[in-house]
Amino acid sequence: MPRVxxxxxxFITSIGNDAATVTGNLRELRHGFEVFPPFQKPxxxxxxxxxxxxxxxxxxxxxDWTFSTxxxxxxxxxxxxxPNGLFAHCAMLQAIENSRLTETDISNPGTGLYAxxxxxxxxxxxxxxxxxxVGVMRCSPLGIVASIVGTLNFNLxxxxxxxxxxxGFSSACASSAHAIGxxxxxxxxxxxxxxxIVGAEDGNYDAILPFAGMRTxxxxxxxxxxxxxxxxxxxxxxxxxxxTVLVLETEDxxxxxxxxxxxxxxxxxxxxxxxxxxxSHPDGAGLRLAxxxxxxxxxxxxxxxxxxxxxxxxxxxGDVSExxxxxxxxxxxxxxVAVSSTKALTGHGLSLAGAMESGFCALALREGFVPGSAxxxxxxxxxxxxxxxxxxQNATTTIVMKNSSGFGGANVAxxxxxx
Amino acid sequence: MPDTVQSAAxxxxxxxxxPKTFSPEDEAALRETLKRCSPSTFEAALQFRKTGNAEHVPxxxxxxxxxxxxxxxxxxxxxxxxxxxxxxxxxxxSLTMMEIVILVEDVLAMSIHNDELRNLxxxxxxKVFIDCKIRGLPLPKPTKFLPIEHIGAxxxxxxxxxxxxxxxxxxxSANGKYKITGQEFFLQGHFKDNPVMPASIMLEALGQLAxxxxxxxxxxxxxxxxxATKIFFTxxxxxxxxxxxxxxxxxxxxxxxxxxxxxxxxxxGSIRVGQEKAIIAEEISxxxxxxDAVTTPSPVNGAARDSQTNGTQPAPAAxxxxxxxx
Numbered sequence: 001m002p003r004v005x006x007x008x009x010x011f012i013t014s015i016g017n018d019a020a021t022v023t024g025n026l027r028e029l030r031h032g033f034e035v036f037p038p039f040q041k042p043x044x045x046x047x048x049x050x051x052x053x054x055x056x057x058x059x060x061x062x063x064d065w066t067f068s069t070x071x072x073x074x075x076x077x078x079x080x081x082x083p084n085g086l087f088a089h090c091a092m093l094q095a096i097e098n099s100r101l102t103e104t105d106i107s108n109p110g111t112g113l114y115a116x117x118x119x120x121x122x123x124x125x126x127x128x129x130x131x132x133x134v135g136v137m138r139c140s141p142l143g144i145v146a147s148i149v150g151t152l153n154f155n156l157x158x159x160x161x162x163x164x165x166x167x168g169f170s171s172a173c174a175s176s177a178h179a180i181g182x183x184x185x186x187x188x189x190x191x192x193x194x195x196x197i198v199g200a201e202d203g204n205y206d207a208i209l210p211f212a213g214m215r216t217x218x219x220x221x222x223x224x225x226x227x228x229x230x231x232x233x234x235x236x237x238x239x240x241x242x243x244t245v246l247v248l249e250t251e252d253x254x255x256x257x258x259x260x261x262x263x264x265x266x267x268x269x270x271x272x273x274x275x276x277x278x279x280s281h282p283d284g285a286g287l288r289l290a291x292x293x294x295x296x297x298x299x300x301x302x303x304x305x306x307x308x309x310x311x312x313x314x315x316x317x318g319d320v321s322e323x324x325x326x327x328x329x330x331x332x333x334x335x336x337v338a339v340s341s342t343k344a345l346t347g348h349g350l351s352l353a354g355a356m357e358s359g360f361c362a363l364a365l366r367e368g369f370v371p372g373s374a375x376x377x378x379x380x381x382x383x384x385x386x387x388x389x390x391x392x393q394n395a396t397t398t399i400v401m402k403n404s405s406g407f408g409g410a411n412v413a414x415x416x417x418x419x
Numbered sequence: 420m421p422d423t424v425q426s427a428a429x430x431x432x433x434x435x436x437x438p439k440t441f442s443p444e445d446e447a448a449l450r451e452t453l454k455r456c457s458p459s460t461f462e463a464a465l466q467f468r469k470t471g472n473a474e475h476v477p478x479x480x481x482x483x484x485x486x487x488x489x490x491x492x493x494x495x496x497x498x499x500x501x502x503x504x505x506x507x508x509x510x511x512x513s514l515t516m517m518e519i520v521i522l523v524e525d526v527l528a529m530s531i532h533n534d535e536l537r538n539l540x541x542x543x544x545x546k547v548f549i550d551c552k553i554r555g556l557p558l559p560k561p562t563k564f565l566p567i568e569h570i571g572a573x574x575x576x577x578x579x580x581x582x583x584x585x586x587x588x589x590x591x592s593a594n595g596k597y598k599i600t601g602q603e604f605f606l607q608g609h610f611k612d613n614p615v616m617p618a619s620i621m622l623e624a625l626g627q628l629a630x631x632x633x634x635x636x637x638x639x640x641x642x643x644x645x646x647a648t649k650i651f652f653t654x655x656x657x658x659x660x661x662x663x664x665x666x667x668x669x670x671x672x673x674x675x676x677x678x679x680x681x682x683x684x685x686x687x688g689s690i691r692v693g694q695e696k697a698i699i700a701e702e703i704s705x706x707x708x709x710x711d712a713v714t715t716p717s718p719v720n721g722a723a724r725d726s727q728t729n730g731t732q733p734a735p736a737a738x739x740x741x742x743x744x745x
Contacts, residue, residue, distance in 0.1 A: 063455065074489065075489065076489070076512075076515075079518075134525075137521075137524075137530070138521050138525065139521075140518070141518060141521070142514060142518075
């Protein structure tokens with residue numbers, strides 16, 4: 001089976017809109033949170049979000065949007081995009097640039113694209129309101145492709161003339177991790193030679209606030225305290241949006257093009273809790289199985305893993321169940337393997353999370369550091385027994401694990417290796 | 420222009436001529452709806468909504484089309500003739516067409532049916548279509564694009580005295596192109612060692628386009644068709660030549676019917692080379708007569724079968740069906 005590598009990365013995230021800025025902020029543990037203006041209403045208890053800087057996508061009309069002049073996007077493409085589509089398009093352009101892909105490398109039957117976003121609740125609302133108000137025949141002809149789940153793959157496949165495999169993944173917060181896993185499979189099985197993996201979310205009022213009803217959002221008003229996975233005083237996650245694009249290629253393509261990969265993708269595993277529609281299994285049963293499956297599939301022993309980028313979103317139940325799962329997988333080595341959650345800096349990107357944090361792992365492997373788990377003042381006693389660095393470690397790591405869990409108890413573990 | 424479409428129609432009752440009180444809120448909504456269009460588009464729409472006067476409609480429609488065209492293509496629309504094609508020249512795809520339609524519906528307070536959109540190929544088609552809808556007139560025939568095989572099959576003139584290479588015809592205009600090859604027999608003597616297209620021949624070319632209009636674009640009396648053997652020149656007025664035309668020049672010909680009532684048809688015509696005016700005729704008059712309609716399709720079908728080229732023209736039979744449905 002051909003080996004698979006990450007050769008390109010693009011980021012539009014709350015902690016930076018390019019790989020260099022993201023790396024700097026991960027190293028320095030600078031978060032991307034702000035008191036979010038749309039939340040500042042008396043009936044909205046949650047106040048903070050991981051904001052995307054330099055992109056203004058408040059309007060329902062893409063032609064009103066403003067963003068860096070670095071990206072020039074025709075109206076013909078913009079008109080069918082949600083905010084997450086814009087973020088993803090820009091991240092695609094970055095990933096194409098830093099993986100040095102030509103147009104023919106991108107548009108051919110061997111190159112595909114897997115994407116994950118929750119669609120655009122914001123645009124869904126706007127278009128349905130118009131449907132009800134002015135009638136079914138006067139809805140925007142592109143309202144559907146701009147707003148439903150799948151909007152990312154529809155738009156990007158057309159815009160970048162992708163000819164290989166394409167589809168969307170919908171396992172909530174595990175979506176883009178699933179996308180990476182299945183893209184790896186397609187490459188390892190020789191079905192494709194290159195895959196783009198895209199995760200993106202609007203990260204606005206309509207995308208984040210529905211989680212308030214579940215009582216899963218942090219109510220902290222201080223952006224420095226709101227997201228603190230593994231801390232005893234954590235009170236929920238902080239929502240964010242943005243996009244990350246990863247370019248995965250087979251070893252043949254890497255050799256042919258003569259590029260230096262960020263890291264190798266060793267493989268993955270997945271498993272389900274079979275427990276609750278929205279609550280993770282208290283012992284992290286599904287995640288434990290997923291991690292075990294990943295290690296076995298990649299023939300990696302637990303003690304070979306140097307760092308786990310945790311799913312930990314800063315919710316009360318989720319962080320503990322993940323801590324338990326990690327302890328049970330790594331057993332005696334649990335105190336050796338470094339565990340951190342970069343959601344302390346970015347917030348929780350939902351469908352975007354798995355791709356974004358895999359991008360972080362790739363940067364950490366290439367640059368030789370382990371991002372610290374920020375904002376912990378008092379570690380939750382239930383998370384003790386793990387090696388959770390509070391500050392960034394300059395350390396060369398060889399094998400890194402990325403966990404992602406989604407609604408319904410879907411769990412994915414991905415393994416990456418330094419090149 | 421629109422009054423030539425169906426001069427026999429009874430005084431129509433405009434669908435939006437019931438000028439409901441147009442409130443400041445309506446005006447604000449209209450301004451918001453047209454916020455990406457030129458100020459003159461908004462003004463025209465405002466006047467139309469306040470008065471129901473259909474004269475403002477073309478400006479509204481062109482303003483809306485312009486808004487959906489990529490900026491670098493908008494100059495084409497600035498001095499566009501009605502023959503400018505939406506797909507080929509302006510890059511308007513079917514989804515953009517839907518966007519245009521929805522905005523037009525919104526702004527002009529009207530509804531447009533999907534089936535009605537299929538035949539709208541040019542800017543002129545769109546203008547006439549909307550105008551007819553608003554005035555409650557029957558919808559015009561779609562623009563027909565005629566290759567040389569079709570022209571040769573229906574025209575009484577034939578080479579070497581046929582001065583049209585291609586043409587498009589609809590109920591309110593006809594446009595054509597002719598490339599001066601330098602092989603035209605009369606150029607040997609006009610002039611000595613200096614071939615110049617005679618102005619009289621250019622006028623003839625406009626006359627031929629007018630003949631083609633009568634045969635392909637004119638709406639005949641029911642059951643009748645214009646008899647190709649009974650069209651003749653009677654006169655012209657206000658002819659001015661502006662530019663010497665020589666081999667290699669591509670003449671862009673345009674005629675618009677002014678009055679068409681058997682036996683007299685009058686047109687205005689012009690020829691351009693690129694953006695330069697070559698000749699204009701304020702009035703070209705032809706006489707014509709009708710015969711029974713049944714015989715007309717046969718030469719067309721024959722020509723399509725005999726033609727060596729294929730795929731450039733929709734099957735005439737299908738076209739007739741479409742016209743019948745329209």
